[in-house]
Ligand SMILES: CCCCCCCC/C=C\CCCCCCCCCC(=O)SCCNC(=O)CCNC(=O)[C@H](O)C(C)(C)COP(=O)(O)OP(=O)(O)OC[C@H]1O[C@@H](n2cnc3c(N)ncnc32)[C@H](O)[C@@H]1OP(=O)(O)O
């Protein structure tokens with residue numbers, strides 16, 4: 001238990017001091033992020049088993065491995081985990097088997113086992129997601145057991161060399177042949193080559209392939225199909241399939257992201273993924289309730305990404321906060337001992353708002369997950385899809401906002417650790433390179449912001465006609481009657497300030513769109529000419545959602561008063577941090593005055609001082625095991641300098657005093673200059 005560990009484990013005096021006085025029950029906070037006491041218990045049992053298993057250790061630090069070694073090492077561990085979960089009696093006790101594997105890979109523990117990606121990530125994420133969310137019951141009965149047991153390994157192949165964002169522009173075709181009752185999957189051009197999917201290069205034997213459905217010369221748009229890529233047992237690529245890896249990336253280099261080409265590959269008709277749309281034997285196309293239902297796996301993954309980046313921020317803030325309590329530098333008062341760097345207000349401003357952001361992200365992600373589950377329930381019941389636009393807009397908004405905030409936040413945490421934060425052994429560089437692609441994958445963020453803007457403009461017009469509004473934009477209904485200025489600076493006052501700013505921005509951009517249209521510009525061009533403003537308003541709306549959800553989550557919170565009090569302070573900090581960052585927008589819209597901004601900036605300073613003594617306890621409450629942190633700077637004991645020194649000793653260059661390269665290159669140069 002985290003609370004008990006505090007009593008018995010060694011840590012450096014600076015951290016002992018930080019931990020000595022804690023005003024709240026850490027365990028209660030741990031339970032929030034695990035989703036309940038039972039989940040905390042399960043996670044701890046799992047991590048005790050996993051982290052004590054020598055087979056899951058890396059033989060050498062992955063940074064010193066070659067490209068092939070990294071892939072092999074991660075695949076070895078991933079397969080070991082699958083087998084262990086199937087057979088280990090200790091794990092059966094806690095509900096072992098495929099469900100537990102899925103549970104673990106959908107938890108923060110996967111970042112501890114696989115430090116730079118994992119060849120089975122797409123299998124556990126999107127391949128299983130496509131089977132469970134997009135296949136008919138009959139198809140699930142066929143494919144799910146094989147995928148869960150590892151008999152087949154799959155990935156999700158949508159993006160092509162030529163098209164990622166513009167799904168309707170995909171070039172891979174699936175042409176129905178009624179004579180043989182088969183689809184013919186084909187890559188007609190070089191740009192139709194599938195490019196990027198994780199686990200595609202060397203790992204997957206199957207893939208869900210997004211392809212344009214053609215029946216009797218008519219194109220019905222992109223649909224998912226299951227295609228076998230490699231033979232059973234030999235794993236050789238099948239006839240008509242050309243598949244391989246795309247080469248090194250900025251990060252996630254163990255994922256064997258791949259390319260894939262099809263040369264008229266035939267698959268049975270029943271391999272079309274058919275929960276929503278169907279093709280009958282005679283070639284009749286059965287339409288789905290909404291054409292966008294086949295995009296469902298992407299929506300699910302966008303929800304997952306919100307949690308995933310939250311875990312990355314938890315790791316980065318834990319590392320930077322503990323380090324800030326251990327590191328001493330400079331002088332606050334001349335001649336006095338060097339203070340812990342966390343005593344500097346500017347350092348508090350780096351770590352504390354990011355700790356608060358973890359809570360903000362978590363509560364908003366949880367609400368989004370519930371919306372997703374409600375929509376799924378409605379789809380399964382066959383009832384209406386009213387909430388689909390809300391889910392699409394909110395998942396785009398939150399995925400885009402959180403992936404950006406967290407990537408930027410991790411960068412601030414690295415800077416907050418000075419030079420040591422740049423060392424691989426701090427783990428901050430890898431946390432960064434594993435997080436920054438979330439701004440691109442599963443919908444490039446600018447493109448997602450424009451989807452949000454499309455929803456906002458539509459809703460704004462609906463509101464002016466007195467029409468029905470989706471929950472996240474219900475506040476538009478007041479838009480004509482409200483004055484812009486807010487008078488109270490409470491949390492709900494600030495949320496209202498965001499609402500008014502969104503409405504003011506929408507009013508202006510809608511007017512500009514209208515003006516362009518009246519001047520004869522086509523709507524699409526007018527949209528493009530306004531798109532910077534449209535992206536800006538989408539971002540402010542997203543921030544509004546997060547602030548609003550944070551306040552609402554706390555209003556419902558039924559835990560202890562200590563935790564409630566600290567969360568209130570964190571919520572207030574998040575609100576003021578956000579508003580002061582966005583003050584240009586709030587001032588311009590007239591929601592705030594310069595005097596009000598000054599008051600908020602003063603309060604921000606007071607909050608930083610009030611929260612400073614709790615900083616280490618707050619990150620301890622995330623309860624991240626040292627293996628999850630994998631950091632010289634962030635370990636629980638705070639023994640930073642010994643850890644840094646010991647890690648440096650692992651550099652292969654230190655195996656010998658004088659390396660061969662000296663004799664080859666330097667010695668001749670130095671000799672010739674004697
Ligand atoms: C307790 C914790 C539990 C959770 C644990 C989770 C653990 C972690 C899980 C996962 C971790 C992360 C691992 C991540 C690995 C990911 C690897 C990456 C994989 C990929 O990248 S796969 C490829 C992804 N590709 C994309 O996302 C492409 C982006 N493009 C698009 O989505 C679309 O093309 C588009 C939306 C941009 C445009 O589509 P288009 O058809 O052209 O549509 P429009 O004409 O613009 O709009 C038409 C109309 O449709 C509406 N709409 C569009 N999309 C959707 C949708 N998905 N749903 C509903 N509606 C949609 C749109 O709003 C328009 O509506 P309107 O006409 O305005 O009414």
Ligand SMILES: Cc1cc2nc3c(=O)[nH]c(=O)nc-3n(C[C@H](O)[C@H](O)[C@H](O)COP(=O)(O)OP(=O)(O)OC[C@H]3O[C@@H](n4cnc5c(N)ncnc54)[C@H](O)[C@@H]3O)c2cc1C
Nearest residue numbers: 156157158159163164165196197198437441442443444446
């Ligand atoms: C690490 C990683 C893993 C991935 N894994 C997978 C996977 O498993 N499966 C899979 O199918 N794909 C995967 N992808 C691909 C990913 O989904 C795409 O890269 C992503 O959707 C962006 O598409 P794109 O690369 O075509 O970018 P582009 O769309 O070409 O974007 C380039 C620029 O053009 C701009 N742009 C494009 N369209 C518009 C527009 N309409 N309006 C304004 N600006 C626009 C963008 O904002 C961006 O600035 C992965 C990518 C990465 C980096």
